[in-house]
Amino acid sequence: MNTRYKKQELFVGKTGQQLVRQAHIIIIGAGALGSASAEMLARAGIGKLTIVDRDYVEWSNLQRQQLYTEDDATKKLPKAIAAKNRLQKINSEITIEALIMDVNSHNIEQLIANTSLIVDATDNFETRLIVNDAAVKLQIPFVFGACVGSYGLQFTIIPEVTPCLHCLIDHVSDQHITCDTVGIISPAVQIVASYQVTQALQLLTGTYFEPILKSFDIWKDESSAINISSLRNNNCLTCGMDRNYPFLSLHHETKTDILCGRDAVQIRPSTNRSISLKNTYERIQHIVTHVIINSYLLSCTIENNRIVLFKDGRAIIHGTHQPDEARTIYNKIVQHNL
Numbered sequence: 001m002n003t004r005y006k007k008q009e010l011f012v013g014k015t016g017q018q019l020v021r022q023a024h025i026i027i028i029g030a031g032a033l034g035s036a037s038a039e040m041l042a043r044a045g046i047g048k049l050t051i052v053d054r055d056y057v058e059w060s061n062l063q064r065q066q067l068y069t070e071d072d073a074t075k076k077l078p079k080a081i082a083a084k085n086r087l088q089k090i091n092s093e094i095t096i097e098a099l100i101m102d103v104n105s106h107n108i109e110q111l112i113a114n115t116s117l118i119v120d121a122t123d124n125f126e127t128r129l130i131v132n133d134a135a136v137k138l139q140i141p142f143v144f145g146a147c148v149g150s151y152g153l154q155f156t157i158i159p160e161v162t163p164c165l166h167c168l169i170d171h172v173s174d175q176h177i178t179c180d181t182v183g184i185i186s187p188a189v190q191i192v193a194s195y196q197v198t199q200a201l202q203l204l205t206g207t208y209f210e211p212i213l214k215s216f217d218i219w220k221d222e223s224s225a226i227n228i229s230s231l232r233n234n235n236c237l238t239c240g241m242d243r244n245y246p247f248l249s250l251h252h253e254t255k256t257d258i259l260c261g262r263d264a265v266q267i268r269p270s271t272n273r274s275i276s277l278k279n280t281y282e283r284i285q286h287i288v289t290h291v292i293i294n295s296y297l298l299s300c301t302i303e304n305n306r307i308v309l310f311k312d313g314r315a316i317i318h319g320t321h322q323p324d325e326a327r328t329i330y331n332k333i334v335q336h337n338l
């Protein structure tokens with residue numbers, strides 16, 4: 001007899017557990033929030049988890065990104081792969097799909113199609129608004145969560161029922177959802193992820209819940225819960241009467257992103273194209289040092305900058321937060337491949 005989910009089944013019921021087993025959840029981002037949610041959802045026995053992340057494991061992640069080990073950081077494994085490796089050891093009965101990619105307006109609809117719900121674990125607001133547009137368009141619940149410092153924020157968007165993220169944009173203070181230099185402590189992450197996973201389980205098992213925006217500061221021991229039903233905006237361009245999903249349009253895309261809390265810039269080519277890391281290395285080996293190459297990425301140092309190049313042509317350039325400078329460095333490495 002399989003006793004694995006016995007304690008959970010006592011709580012959500014046999015039917016509830018079957019619904020959990022049949023679900024497919026996509027987690028967008030595999031940093032601190034994504035790691036915490038993914039581990040809880042894998043242990044809960046979600047039938048399929050898709051984990052999407054654009055980055056790789058670094059030593060500075062280990063303080064709070066619970067799925068990763070020193071070995072992952074040494075090997076610079078992409079987070080999606082390292083997460084899958086760890087989660088499959090935790091639960092070999094479920095299906096885990098790892099995608100190393102940047103979520104954008106080109107790919108979001110395809111990514112979330114046929115999923116039961118979306119767990120938000122991104123580190124930037126631009127991506128969240130793209131996900132929000134696609135979630136409303138495809139009518140898929142979107143479990144929003146954010147944290148910075150000791151502060152956290154969570155609410156769930158149910159298309160056509162609750163306000164969407166775009167409706168709430170003026171009510172959610174920028175300083176609380178934009179990563180900056182204040183740092184973060186992991187207890188704040190754990191609380192947001194716990195709220196997110198609770199709402200996910202409630203959605204999957206058909207349990208009714210009020211649209212409540214929860215926020216807290218665990219350091220100051222403060223919290224609040226506000227019913228946001230009345231904040232749905234009829235003029236919202238994402239969920240209102242005359243909607244056009246503005247964040248799914250290309251003009252909202254940037255090709256360079258300054259990465260949250262890091263002295264680094266991501267460069268994203270306008271079209272995704274598979275490049276050969278081995279050929280790239282052979283061509284540039286005389287100008288680079290400190291090379292690590294694995295099946296997913298090539299990391300090397302050129303002058304004073306470290307560049308990490310992925311197979312889809314994306315790169316993260318460290319040691320700068322100037323997009324132009326990052327682009328110049330990128331072109332030294334990649335221009336002939338694209």
Ligand SMILES: [Zn+2]
Nearest residue numbers: 164167236239
């Ligand atoms: Zn809206």
